[in-house]
Amino acid sequence: MLSVSQAVRQRHSVRAFLPRPVGRADIEAILEIASRAPSGGNLQPWHVDVLAGNALEELRRRVRDRLSQGLDQTEFHVYPPELDETHAARRRAGGEALYAAIGVGREDKPARWSQFLRNYELFGAPVGLFFSIDRGFDRPQWAHLGMFIQTIMLLAEERGLGTCAQESWAAAHATVSEFLELPPDRILYCGLALGYPDREHPINRFRTEREPLSGFARFRGMG
Ligand SMILES: Cc1cc2nc3c(=O)[nH]c(=O)nc-3n(C[C@H](O)[C@H](O)[C@H](O)COP(=O)(O)O)c2cc1C
Incomplete structure (x- = not known):
């Protein structure tokens, strides 16, 4: 069994x-x-809708139709x-690492766009989770929703599953909310692709960097 440190x-x-x-x-x-x-x-404060099989295919189809008119x-x-x-530099670095992994150049806008659109197919994952939260909730509850999502990602890891959280679904919120019949007082936060990773695929073979501890933590009274 994975330790928590290993899973993280x-x-x-x-x-x-x-x-x-x-x-x-x-x-x-x-x-x-x-x-x-x-x-x-x-x-x-969390709500989650789980889609697979025909339901997920139907959502993909509707989102594809909608995206032909834009986000x-x-x-x-x-x-x-x-x-x-x-x-901005951290964000760029992540994007560059991703596109370099699949051999897409900096200037190749069409290839970047078509990779971005893979978000709306959940990158081919067999399961999609969609997280929503009451509109009345503020930053604290959104943070708690994030803790729930991270816990899901670590538990998935324990079972040999892979995940990708996807805020890109915020740009398809109307179609998703309608499809999931979310009540009007609920807002879609993000999606999560879930499935067994294709470990040979180049897009899964790069890793992102992190700042050293000294860049984000300050210690006092600990020697
Ligand atoms: C809430 C959330 C939303 C994200 N949205 C997307 C997304 O829409 N598309 C995507 O490809 N990656 C998305 N990511 C993944 C981040 O790009 C990724 O976590 C970050 O670059 C660090 O890389 P790592 O997850 O491989 O450690 C998201 C991550 C989080 C936590």
């Missing part, structure tokens, strides 16, 4: 999957255990409109 270290975003299906019992177990994630006041205006800023250079 080996998790990475998976963007190519094997066609092998994921059993419902596995997903139920993951979600049930993940619901032990903490939340302020134990509000447990939706997102309901929240996925990134700040003015991203400062420190964070």
